[in-house]
Amino acid sequence: MKHMRALNKKAGRIEEYVASRNEDVVAMQDRSANQRPHVPAGCALMFTPGWEVDAAGGTAGLCQPVERDIYDCFVSCYWPAQVPDHLNNAPDWAAKCATATKDWRNLDLVFP
Amino acid sequence: MTAADTRVYRLGEFHRFESAGANFLYLVPAGAIFAVDTAVGKLIACLSSGELPHEQLVDDLAASGLTIGDADELIEEMVHANVILGRDSVAEPPSKLPDVFPIQTLVMNLTNQCNLSCQYCYEFGADKVATPEGKPKFMDIATAKTSVDFLLAESGDRRSIHITFFGGETLMNYPLLKEVVAYGNQRAAEQGRHIDFSLTTNATLLTPAIIEFLSENNIGVTVSMDGPKEMHDRLRVFSNGKGSYDIIEPKVRALLKNHRTRPITARVTLTAGVSDVIRIFRHLKQDLGFAEVGFAPVTSSANQLYSINATGMDSVLDQFHTLADEYLEHALRGESHGFSNVSDTLAELCQGVNKSHPCGAGLGLLGVGPSGDIAPCHRFVDSDAHALGHISTGIDKAKQADFLTRGNIASKYDCHTCWARPLCAGGCHHEAFVRYGDTGHPNLHYCDWIRDWTDTCLRIYGAIAAKNPGFLQQFAERKAS
Numbered sequence: 001m002k003h004m005r006a007l008n009k010k011a012g013r014i015e016e017y018v019a020s021r022n023e024d025v026v027a028m029q030d031r032s033a034n035q036r037p038h039v040p041a042g043c044a045l046m047f048t049p050g051w052e053v054d055a056a057g058g059t060a061g062l063c064q065p066v067e068r069d070i071y072d073c074f075v076s077c078y079w080p081a082q083v084p085d086h087l088n089n090a091p092d093w094a095a096k097c098a099t100a101t102k103d104w105r106n107l108d109l110v111f112p
Numbered sequence: 113m114t115a116a117d118t119r120v121y122r123l124g125e126f127h128r129f130e131s132a133g134a135n136f137l138y139l140v141p142a143g144a145i146f147a148v149d150t151a152v153g154k155l156i157a158c159l160s161s162g163e164l165p166h167e168q169l170v171d172d173l174a175a176s177g178l179t180i181g182d183a184d185e186l187i188e189e190m191v192h193a194n195v196i197l198g199r200d201s202v203a204e205p206p207s208k209l210p211d212v213f214p215i216q217t218l219v220m221n222l223t224n225q226c227n228l229s230c231q232y233c234y235e236f237g238a239d240k241v242a243t244p245e246g247k248p249k250f251m252d253i254a255t256a257k258t259s260v261d262f263l264l265a266e267s268g269d270r271r272s273i274h275i276t277f278f279g280g281e282t283l284m285n286y287p288l289l290k291e292v293v294a295y296g297n298q299r300a301a302e303q304g305r306h307i308d309f310s311l312t313t314n315a316t317l318l319t320p321a322i323i324e325f326l327s328e329n330n331i332g333v334t335v336s337m338d339g340p341k342e343m344h345d346r347l348r349v350f351s352n353g354k355g356s357y358d359i360i361e362p363k364v365r366a367l368l369k370n371h372r373t374r375p376i377t378a379r380v381t382l383t384a385g386v387s388d389v390i391r392i393f394r395h396l397k398q399d400l401g402f403a404e405v406g407f408a409p410v411t412s413s414a415n416q417l418y419s420i421n422a423t424g425m426d427s428v429l430d431q432f433h434t435l436a437d438e439y440l441e442h443a444l445r446g447e448s449h450g451f452s453n454v455s456d457t458l459a460e461l462c463q464g465v466n467k468s469h470p471c472g473a474g475l476g477l478l479g480v481g482p483s484g485d486i487a488p489c490h491r492f493v494d495s496d497a498h499a500l501g502h503i504s505t506g507i508d509k510a511k512q513a514d515f516l517t518r519g520n521i522a523s524k525y526d527c528h529t530c531w532a533r534p535l536c537a538g539g540c541h542h543e544a545f546v547r548y549g550d551t552g553h554p555n556l557h558y559c560d561w562i563r564d565w566t567d568t569c570l571r572i573y574g575a576i577a578a579k580n581p582g583f584l585q586q587f588a589e590r591k592a593s
Contacts, residue, residue, distance in 0.1 A: 002186075002189060003151050003186055003189055003190075004147065004149075004193060007136070007574070008144060008463065008573075009462065009463050010144040011145050011464065014142060014146075
């Protein structure tokens with residue numbers, strides 16, 4: 001917290017709560033005690049390798065973090081998501097985003 | 113209610129205080145203590161004349177020097193911490209008591225007999241609630257063992273449990289005390305648990321052998337003592353009217369010298385003629401050498417001669433302030449002072465307690481009389497009207513529920529607007545009964561006093577947190593009472 005400093009145990013718990021409310025991105029990696037309900041984002045309507053399982057057949061990275069979906073929709077998914085068209089108009093859109101979990105802020109808007 | 117209501121703000125429930133040049137908030141519904149910066153002060157000033165919509169609040173904060181972004185961020189932080197509330201915010205009702213509440217402490221009144229005749233005694237004096245007629249005067253070994261078994265059975269999986277010996281004069285049944293310690297230790301060891309023992313005594317019957325036993329067995333001792341001779345002897349007298357000071361003084365010195373395993377405390381009852389707090393403290397702490405000295409005004413109905421009137425209570429509070437200032441000076445040097453009225457409050461503030469009940473009576477603590485009757489605490493022992501069952505048949509759940517419902521802060525409407533309620537919760541059940549005839553009545557005769565004292569301790573807490581926070585560590589590890 002920026003304006004208040006916790007001085008007793010109960011205040012410490014409020015501080016934790018406020019911190020959990022101010023997380024920049026909250027997804028399935030949110031392991032705090034005050035985890036809020038959220039919907040795992042991602043396509044799960046049918047079996048599509050890369051979504052239900054990852055490229056190695058595992059589930060560890062499945063649909064998390066959610067920002068990964070933006071990137072996946074861009075290159076590998078046939079579903080018409082709200083991401084730029086990588087074939088014709090924005091082939092370099094994800095060039096500055098080598099690791100989606102870290103670099104997703106580099107994914108910029110594309111104007112026609 | 114509309115979505116816009118969440119964006120109209122008013123002040124939440126808190127108590128502001130200053131200490132050591134810094135600003136603090138005590139958030140009442142939580143019992144949380146925060147150091148706050150000047151921006152929080154600006155926000156509170158903006159809302160102090162009434163609620164404001166978000167845009168207006170941002171504008172006002174901007175006018176006081178914050179950027180729009182900072183103002184938004186500040187508002188969000190304060191909303192999350194409940195320093196300010198949205199218009200649609202409603203107070204959460206107090207959570208219900210758990211169905212099973214394991215007891216932690218059993219106060220065993222080993223006898224209801226006493227060799228002193230202190231006029232103010234709540235067990236024998238004019239305001240007594242006890243009805244001991246026809247009941248045993250001394251607890252027998254069978255009742256005592258059943259009581260220990262009861263504690264072990266009713267304490268669930270609590271790690272540490274306590275037995276406090278009480279009376280009458282506890283040491284008038286010293287043979288039983290020794291047996292209970294042996295039996296309690298044996299039974300607890302069989303279960304891989306530990307019982308901690310303590311006792312309260314008037315010190316008249318202490319002998320070197322008893323002191324040695326108490327020290328060897330780590331038994332905590334509280335001595336009821338009212339100060340130097342002329343004060344102590346006013347009301348703490350034998351039945352012939354003779355004061356008890358000369359008898360106990362050498363015994364207390366021997367106790368303090370030879371009982372080395374636990375800090376020994378003195379417990380002072382303040383009355384109309386015995387309210388020179390500072391002199392009493394100096395005598396007990398410095399002349400005699402008690403580790404801690406705690407004070408409580410006598411419990412009485414309003415018209416007893418020994419009651420302290422409002423003026424007397426103001427004087428007591430002034431003297432408490434003097435000792436509290438001394439306490440703070442000691443704390444900032446990392447030294448122990450010994451005024452336990454401060455340290456007990458700091459311990460509760462450190463935990464951030466927010467009590468449903470003023471104390472553990474009837475909840476985590478029970479009293480047992482010589483007859484085996486269970487009472488909410490030692491002060492109600494031997495009172496038929498307040499018995500909560502019998503040690504052989506267990507707790508009378510219906511009576512316990514009635515006692516706890518009366519005493520719950522939720523039933524004390526007068527307290528609902530008081531910022532000091534997290535610690536006070538309406539005050540002592542027994543005092544309430546003596547004053548108002550109802551254990552669940554808030555003790556309205558000392559509200560201002562409690563608020564002043566709580567504010568004093570908050571300011572001490574704030575100053576220590578700012579200047580010597582390490583000192584508070586001892587309270588973080590200490591159990592909230």
